[in-house]
Amino acid sequence: KHKSISPESGRYIFLGHTYHWYSNDRIDFRIQSLDLKDYEMILLGGDICSESSHSDTSLLHIDSIFNISNPKVLWAIGNHDLRNGNLALIEKYTKRKSYYAKSINGLTFLVLNTNFGHTNLSTEQKEDEYKNQLQLISNLSDTITKSSHLIVLSHNVVWKDLDSTSRTFANVSKPYSFSADSSISFITDIYPNLIKIQKKNIDVIWIAGDIGKWSKNYSFKSVDGIQFLASGINNTMFLKNPDKHPNPPKDKVLIFNYDKESKKLNWNFVDLNFLYFLSQLKEKGYPETKADSLCLQIDSLYRNQEEAISVYSKRIKNTKSWLNKVKEKAHKRDIPLKEMIYRDARFLNDKMRKEKLNELYQLIPNPLFYQTNNSTKHLE
Known part of the structure; x- marks a missing residue:
């Protein structure tokens, strides 16, 4: 029921x-x-x-x-x-x-x-x-x-x-x-x-x-x-x-986590669109990895929900693959990830560079914020 x-x-x-x-x-x-x-x-x-x-x-x-x-x-x-x-x-x-x-x-x-x-x-x-x-x-x-x-x-x-x-x-x-x-x-x-x-x-x-x-x-x-x-x-x-x-x-919901042993209660203000798109992708069989989750930040509602889900599904696959390569390069060269992103993007044409950066910055830095105990932090 x-x-x-x-x-x-x-x-x-x-x-x-x-x-x-x-x-x-x-x-x-x-x-x-x-x-x-x-x-x-x-x-x-x-x-x-x-x-x-x-x-x-x-x-x-x-x-x-x-x-x-x-x-x-x-x-x-x-x-x-x-x-x-x-x-x-x-x-x-x-x-x-x-x-x-x-x-x-x-x-x-x-x-x-x-x-x-x-x-x-x-x-x-x-x-x-x-x-x-x-x-x-x-x-x-x-x-x-x-x-x-x-x-x-x-x-x-x-x-x-x-x-x-x-x-x-x-x-x-x-x-x-x-x-x-x-x-x-x-x-x-x-x-x-x-x-x-x-x-x-x-x-x-x-x-x-x-x-x-x-x-x-x-x-x-x-x-x-x-x-x-x-x-x-x-x-x-x-x-x-x-x-x-x-x-x-962005519409927000409150999510509480209560540790019954320590009696500690924490709360997060979470973007409802984020939860919605995550639930839709889970129904379609996509894994709930951190990269997948962070890629689901959206700025407004879509009139065509199926189209939006399809677009974000493709972005997850393409952007995550590129991001993994950039992370590997940054690790080998021992330089900050953001610096490596810009170095790698220079080899792309202007249109592709802008597109990739726009996609990537849905992942880094994490755009989803929550507020807990009067302090604002990134949601990891």
Whole structure:
């Protein structure tokens, strides 16, 4: 029925704002192609379809991809998940409420619903739900003891009072408050509980999924050591008019690696196009070598996906062969690889030289970056 997930890999993937721009009930085609068996947990940051709960059609599609009743698939509800929809229908498929806390593998997860404003509940009922979540956070700050990390999942970037730059990254000009009630404040009603947990030597990480329209990844660490992250995608918006935006910002997903023995948790912001093309080539039988992987960096979506895959398949074969020869020459002559590249390229005609260099610099230096613990590094 759906793609299973790896039982013990220690790898988690966070996906936010995943809906296909031109469909109410479909997910971005690149997300659908991912091999989710590589991940032990799937963390959904909301806005999965444009109208996720409008009908069973959307939820059946979502469930076929993510198996949303699986206890290791966590979904923080977004505004599009409730637009023209029904929260009860989501809870029917997930078999749980839209906010809760649970422990898995020595980690505590707190999933929040910051979008009761998009339900048909009365004002009083909405405020009760928000206050119930505040109580849940408060109770957790009192009782949590054994976890190495607390990971909070929400759709909206609700910490605007803490970091003003979040206004730039969020999909809405002013990130939503946690509640429609202006008397409830993140900085006074929520943040002190996070500090209380952090002081127990439990690392607190809050992840939001409501970015992606222009800004694709966000990372901020407070003076109290609490980590805030956000990741989202949206580039299917450019499929109909790719020439107007030939180089949109690259859609990103968050990939976590958790070492259960050392209790260390690291995360990477990874280019979704990279994962998509890699999955397509793996389906066609190409080996997943480092050179293959690095060659798959692309700057924009292709209208003809099959043509793009064919082009990159040929580049892998041709460029890798030439690169191996250049590496061998550089090693024998004991000179830097870049210098050898330019020496070798001088023997090519101008057109060929430009073509080879353009291909090669998809491999060296590595163009894929990730951000971890507030530092930017090359992904090896």
